Amino acid sequence: MVDQNTPTKKFQKEMNSGTASLVLLSVLSQSEEPMYGYQIAKFLDDNRQDAPAMKQGALYPVLRSLEKNALLSSKVEPSVSGPPRRYYTITDDGRETLTQWAEIWSKMKKFVDNILEGESHV
Amino acid sequence: MVDQNTPTKKFQKEMNSGTASLVLLSVLSQSEEPMYGYQIAKFLDDNRQDAPAMKQGALYPVLRSLEKNALLSSKVEPSVSGPPRRYYTITDDGRETLTQWAEIWSKMKKFVDNILEGESHV
Numbered sequence: 001m002v003d004q005n006t007p008t009k010k011f012q013k014e015m016n017s018g019t020a021s022l023v024l025l026s027v028l029s030q031s032e033e034p035m036y037g038y039q040i041a042k043f044l045d046d047n048r049q050d051a052p053a054m055k056q057g058a059l060y061p062v063l064r065s066l067e068k069n070a071l072l073s074s075k076v077e078p079s080v081s082g083p084p085r086r087y088y089t090i091t092d093d094g095r096e097t098l099t100q101w102a103e104i105w106s107k108m109k110k111f112v113d114n115i116l117e118g119e120s121h122v
Numbered sequence: 123m124v125d126q127n128t129p130t131k132k133f134q135k136e137m138n139s140g141t142a143s144l145v146l147l148s149v150l151s152q153s154e155e156p157m158y159g160y161q162i163a164k165f166l167d168d169n170r171q172d173a174p175a176m177k178q179g180a181l182y183p184v185l186r187s188l189e190k191n192a193l194l195s196s197k198v199e200p201s202v203s204g205p206p207r208r209y210y211t212i213t214d215d216g217r218e219t220l221t222q223w224a225e226i227w228s229k230m231k232k233f234v235d236n237i238l239e240g241e242s243h244v
Contacts, residue, residue, distance in 0.1 A: 007143075007191040011223050014140035015230050021133060023237050030240045044237075051233035069129040101133050102238055108137050109231060111173035115145050115166075116224055118152045 016054050020062045022105055023054075025071060025090060025098040034075075034087035037063060063088055071097050138176050142184045144227055145176075147193060147212060147220040156197075156209035159185060185210055193219050 027040055035043075040063075041056040048054070066072045071094035076084045090098070149162055157165075162185075163178040170176070188194045193216035198206045212220070 007188075007193065007219060008222055008226075011140070011143060012226060014136070014143075015226065018133070018136035018138075018140040019230060019234050021129075021136075023234060026238050026240075047236060048233060049229070049236075051229040066129075071129065097129065100130055104130075104134060104137065105234065105238070107171070107173040108141060111170060112141050112145060112227065114169060114171075115148050116227070118148075 016058065017062075019105075020054060020058065021066055022098075022101045024059065024062055024066060025094055025101065028072065028088055028090040029095055029098055034089045036085040036087050038085075040088075066094070070094075138180065139184075141227075142176060142180065143188055144220075144223045146181065146184055146188060147216055147223065150194065150210055150212040151217055151220055156211045158207040158209050160207075162210075188216070192216075 023044065024040065027043060028035060037060055038056070041059050044054060044059075063072065063074075067074055067088070070091055072088045073091050074086050074088045076086050079085045145166065146162065149165060150157060159182055160178070163181055166176060166181075167178075185194065185196075189196055189210070192213055194210045195213050196208050196210045198208050201207050
């Protein structure tokens with residue numbers, strides 16, 4: 001057997017980057033308060049069950065990219081216990097985009113599962 | 123509203139690249155005969171329903187990458203109607219990897235859906 005570590009790692013990484021922005025928008029759409037990076041990462045970690053880890057360091061570029069696209073807004077607040085924290089809030093555009101992405105996700109899921117289950121006969 | 127075209131395109135692209143290799147391995151694992159690129163693309167297109175299109179041109183680099191990692195093997199055969207065709211077959215390593223990836227996919231799906239449905243309270 002060849003070393004399958006590399007392609008499997010690549011697969012996980014691709015799956016993570018595809019879903020990370022969807023998941024981040026969704027978490028922030030459900031939060032009543034603005035959240036900062038570590039808080040979101042911890043929340044995801046607590047709810048990950050046995051899904052492969054989404055590394056904390058990988059979340060920050062996604063948050064920044066979502067903000068750059070005006071799907072999130074942020075502001076920096078001082079923290080009592082350490083350096084200032086950047087708090088993120090979902091924007092109206094972010095909520096609209098979340099609806100679109102959830103739809104894409106749902107169709108993609110159906111398509112992949114359909115293929116995996118072999119219902120579409122080759 | 124800002125133009126959401128770009129982030130949504132990026133999201134689709136990421137989702138596609140994450141799932142493309144899984145889908146290709148799965149199709150080839152179910153095929154009794156080696157298949158060539160256009161044949162696979164057509165099959166996927168026929169079974170896509172309303173999922174966003176996976177462009178045919180995007181499949182070839184994925185097929186090559188899977189072969190490079192010994193998950194597929196290929197051979198070129200002359201065609202009666204045009205240029206020679208490269209036929210792909212899944213390898214034993216490819217089948218093993220498919221099992222792993224299907225497992226990762228299933229966990230990822232559960233995780234994302236769990237977050238989207240807000241069962242994990244923020």
